Amino acid sequence: MKIVMVGEAAIHRDEIAAELGFEADYLALPREAHESPEWDEQIDGADVLVAMRFKRPNKAEVPRFRLLHVPGAGLDGIDFSLMPEGSVACNVFEHEIPMAEYALASMLEHEVGLAAARASFDSERFASAYLGRKPRGELYGKTVLIVGFGRIGQAVAVRAQAFGLKVIALSSRALNGQLKGPCHEAYTPSQINEILPRADYVVLSCPLDDETRGSFGADQFQAMKDHAVLINIARAAVVDEDALYQALLDRQIAKAFLDVWYAYPAGSSDSVAPARHRFEELPNAFCTPHISGWTHGLFERRYAFIAANIRRLKSGEKLHNVVYGEA
Amino acid sequence: MKIVMVGEAAIHRDEIAAELGFEADYLALPREAHESPEWDEQIDGADVLVAMRFKRPNKAEVPRFRLLHVPGAGLDGIDFSLMPEGSVACNVFEHEIPMAEYALASMLEHEVGLAAARASFDSERFASAYLGRKPRGELYGKTVLIVGFGRIGQAVAVRAQAFGLKVIALSSRALNGQLKGPCHEAYTPSQINEILPRADYVVLSCPLDDETRGSFGADQFQAMKDHAVLINIARAAVVDEDALYQALLDRQIAKAFLDVWYAYPAGSSDSVAPARHRFEELPNAFCTPHISGWTHGLFERRYAFIAANIRRLKSGEKLHNVVYGEA
Numbered sequence: 001m002k003i004v005m006v007g008e009a010a011i012h013r014d015e016i017a018a019e020l021g022f023e024a025d026y027l028a029l030p031r032e033a034h035e036s037p038e039w040d041e042q043i044d045g046a047d048v049l050v051a052m053r054f055k056r057p058n059k060a061e062v063p064r065f066r067l068l069h070v071p072g073a074g075l076d077g078i079d080f081s082l083m084p085e086g087s088v089a090c091n092v093f094e095h096e097i098p099m100a101e102y103a104l105a106s107m108l109e110h111e112v113g114l115a116a117a118r119a120s121f122d123s124e125r126f127a128s129a130y131l132g133r134k135p136r137g138e139l140y141g142k143t144v145l146i147v148g149f150g151r152i153g154q155a156v157a158v159r160a161q162a163f164g165l166k167v168i169a170l171s172s173r174a175l176n177g178q179l180k181g182p183c184h185e186a187y188t189p190s191q192i193n194e195i196l197p198r199a200d201y202v203v204l205s206c207p208l209d210d211e212t213r214g215s216f217g218a219d220q221f222q223a224m225k226d227h228a229v230l231i232n233i234a235r236a237a238v239v240d241e242d243a244l245y246q247a248l249l250d251r252q253i254a255k256a257f258l259d260v261w262y263a264y265p266a267g268s269s270d271s272v273a274p275a276r277h278r279f280e281e282l283p284n285a286f287c288t289p290h291i292s293g294w295t296h297g298l299f300e301r302r303y304a305f306i307a308a309n310i311r312r313l314k315s316g317e318k319l320h321n322v323v324y325g326e327a
Numbered sequence: 328m329k330i331v332m333v334g335e336a337a338i339h340r341d342e343i344a345a346e347l348g349f350e351a352d353y354l355a356l357p358r359e360a361h362e363s364p365e366w367d368e369q370i371d372g373a374d375v376l377v378a379m380r381f382k383r384p385n386k387a388e389v390p391r392f393r394l395l396h397v398p399g400a401g402l403d404g405i406d407f408s409l410m411p412e413g414s415v416a417c418n419v420f421e422h423e424i425p426m427a428e429y430a431l432a433s434m435l436e437h438e439v440g441l442a443a444a445r446a447s448f449d450s451e452r453f454a455s456a457y458l459g460r461k462p463r464g465e466l467y468g469k470t471v472l473i474v475g476f477g478r479i480g481q482a483v484a485v486r487a488q489a490f491g492l493k494v495i496a497l498s499s500r501a502l503n504g505q506l507k508g509p510c511h512e513a514y515t516p517s518q519i520n521e522i523l524p525r526a527d528y529v530v531l532s533c534p535l536d537d538e539t540r541g542s543f544g545a546d547q548f549q550a551m552k553d554h555a556v557l558i559n560i561a562r563a564a565v566v567d568e569d570a571l572y573q574a575l576l577d578r579q580i581a582k583a584f585l586d587v588w589y590a591y592p593a594g595s596s597d598s599v600a601p602a603r604h605r606f607e608e609l610p611n612a613f614c615t616p617h618i619s620g621w622t623h624g625l626f627e628r629r630y631a632f633i634a635a636n637i638r639r640l641k642s643g644e645k646l647h648n649v650v651y652g653e654a
Contacts, residue, residue, distance in 0.1 A: 031458075097467045101490065105435035112432040115442045117615040118607075126601040127592035129616040131358075138624040140424045162489030163428065265454035274453040280445075288444040289456040297465040 001314060004043050006051035007031035009071045012303045016050075019307030022314070032267040034077070037061070048310055053077030067313055069306050070323075072293075073151075076208045076235065080324050088325035090309055093151055094301035095293035099233050100155035102292035103203050104163075106231050106257040107144070109286070111137045140164040145199035147192070147216075148206025148234060149173070149181060156203055157182040168195055170206075189215075196223035201231065208235035216240065221247035230256040233292045236275070237262065245277040248284050255284045259292045328641060331370050333378035334358035336398045339630045343377075346634030349641070359594045361404070364388070375637055380404030394640055396633050397650075400478075403535050403562065407651050415652035417636055420478055421628035422620035426560050427482035429619035430530050431490075433558050433584040434471070436613070438464045467491040472526035474519070474543075475533025475561060476500070476508060483530055484509040495522055497533075516542075523550035528558065535562035543567065548574035557583040560619045563602070564589065572604040575611050582611045586619045 001024040005013055010028035017026070027046075033039035034053035043049060043063035050069045054077070056062060062082045068089040070078065075091060083089060109115070113136055120129045144160050146153040149171040157167045161182055169183035170192060179186030187195055189211070196202065202224065206212050217240035224230075230253060232239055241262055247253055261274035279285040309319050328351040332340060337355035344353070354373075360366035361380035370376060370390035377396045382404070383389060389409045395416040397405065402418060410416060436442070440463055447456045471487050473480040476498035484494045488509055496510035497519060506513030514522055516538070523529065529551065533539050544567035551557075557580055559566055568589055574580055588601035606612040636646050 097491070098463075098465055101435060101466055102439055102441075104431070104490075105439040105441050108428060108432035108435060109441055112429055112618075114429075114432050114436055114613070114615065117618045118613055121607050121614040121616055123600045123602070123605050123607060124598070126588070126616060127595070127598050130588075130601075131592060131595055133616060133618055133621050135621050135623045135626060136425075136618065138425055138622045139428055140624060159486075159489045162486045163431075164424070261453070261457075265458060268454070268458055271451070271454050273450045274457075275450070278450050280448050280450060286441070286445055287448040288441065289448055289453060289460060291439075291444045291460055291463065294460050294462050295465045296462045297467060299462060 001025065001047045001310070002027065002045060003048045003050065003310070004029060004046040004065070006033045006049070006053075009050040009052065012071070012299055015299065015303035016307045016310070019304050020310060022311075024310075030267065035266065047313065050306065054082060055079045056082055067309070067319070068324075069309060071302055071306060074207070074235065075323060078324075083324055086325070088319060089323050090319055090321045091323050092302045092305045092321060094305065095298055096151040096155035098295040098298055099152050099205070099292045100159050102259065103156045103205075103231050103233055104159050106286065107139055107160075107201055107229070110229050110255060110257075111139055142166070142200040143168060143198055144201040144203060145170060145195055146183070146203045146205060147189075148204065148212075149179060149183065149186070150205065150207070152205040152233065153203070154181050156205060165201075168199065170195065193219060193223045196220060196228075197225065199228055200225065201229050204230070204232045204234040204238055206234050206238060208237055212238045214238070214240050216243075218243040218246070221252045224253050226252060227254045229254055232256065233259050236260045241275055241277065245279065245282075248279070248282045251284065253284075255286060257286045257288070259288045259290055261290065264290075328352065328374045328637070329354070329372060330375045330377065330637070331356060331373040331392070333360045333376070333380075336377040336379065339398075339626055342626065342630035343634045343637070346631050347637060349638075351637075357594065362593065374640065377633060381409060382406045383409055394636070394646070395651075396636060398629055398633060401534070401562070402650060405651075410651055413652070415646060416650050417646055417648045418650050419629045419632045419648060421632065422625055423478040423482035425622040425625055426479050426532070426619045427486050429586065430483045430532075430558050430560055431486050433613065434466055434487075434528055434556070437556050437582060437584075438466055469493070469527040470495060470525055471528040471530060472497060472522055473510070473530045473532060474516075475531065475539075476506060476510065476513070477532065477534070479532040479560065480530070481508050483532060492528075495526065497522065520546060520550045523547060523555075524552065526555055527552065528556050531557070531559045531561040531565055533561050533565060535564055539565045541565070541567050543570075545570040545573070548579045551580050553579060554581045556581055559583065560586050563587045568602055568604065572606065572609075575606070575609045578611065580611075582613060584613045584615070586615045586617055588617065591617075 004027045006029045029039045035055045040063040046065040048067045049065045064084045070091040143166040145168045147170045149169040167183045169186040174186035263272045280287045331354045333356045356366045362382045367390040373392040375394045376392045391411045397418040470493040472495045474497045476496040494510045496513040501513035590599045607614045
């Protein structure tokens, strides 16, 4: 069995090998093989291609493989029109746990302000820091609007409810203000502007698609409370970049935690900027380099899942998490 | 009705006045009146004394009052032997919410590392920060030992369980490994050294009393995992200061979040150091100036509670949260 792993996926070869239980030929390709045809001869004939992205500038000739296993959930990096005949694509989740932890860490950082409190601590100025403490806020009793109520949104919701937050979900599956799952109220995406004025926190956890691309713009920032906080752990392009920058500059909202970006490096020599604006220079933009899902636990769970799917492919069983082709 | 408010309590006069619903004479005294007899003539004859502490160097003459309302939960600042005959003391809680939020903020800061991730973000070095991300840890699946399972400990537990943490409670009320409340297992304080090796997080939320003073020392640090994290939101003196400093210096444990201190200023001109050691100079000590419970919501809830007790005192109803004297 030939298993080709592209970019970061190649780091996890040993995790797959340990879980597979049989010998296989592994081939590691650089990150650039996601989009360049330069390595296609090496990919050709693979049983499994493990790659976060699959695009080509020219559709004339594409390599053949049986299974494209995306080692993540997002499918916006895959051009499905390139998929070889009879091939199957699968994805994998498990990131809802770390991403929900990131979202709650952001919300708590905003209320508790641990970093600033630590910076204020000095044995020689303890008395003034202690006596001059300013009361802070609490999550308890506040309202969070979760845009996109899939696995990530629901994982955020379960944790938010334990803090006494009111959870409002926005989902196309909402019906008459109701939705199955850990939320107090639910509405459809078209109702967003009616709900935004009630939210202290807005967490974006929807997929990027034709409906959501650029869907959060000037009108939405206008509808938000001026003390509200936006947390984007979906895809940057869900939010209009200029409108976001302007809303933060004008303090239309209190803060944005931004973990997802408008551009990513294609390879290690690509020094592309994450956005056209320098968000990190705004004091109310809390920028992180897409760390929300990046944990040891994530990789353990994901590559165990991928290995289980490869075992199923070998034995002719039904694959799990099929997103393209026949299971 | 004469209401005397000492130190920080005096800031909240308007909250009490708004909730009381009847006129009263309010007197604000400085923080020093907690322990100095200099203001006793002014306190004498008060219906209500609202003060976090009540101590006197000389017990010969103490002012008379009917109700001492402590505007917090901790009673270690009160010398009950000074209470006038027939007087009553009450305390107030409501801090379990912000303190649990502080504890979870600390745990998430340790796993997610938002502050460091933010510091690594720069548009010109985005590619290297993004491509060089190191996987971090998760709270999910870890174990937290909560020492003292009262209101605060249980509030931490409810939130910790939502993150998929295993919660072990240490409480004198535990019986045969079981305890009513949001925990998976429970043991008595004498079993601490058997349980410590299992804990990834240890949260101290017990009262300071003869049993707990200095009870967490070198033996306990020795029993902890080297990657474990201590969070002290109880009272500093529960932990032996030298043993704590040494454990952090020697990296016997990974980190300590310290919000409570060995000494506090008696008044605004007192520049007392919080500890004999300069903990803030240790990279693995995360020091904050007793902010864990300090929120707007806390004061709203507490002074509404105190006002309700003063209304009960006036109308001769049974007081709530009586900790000394006849209700």
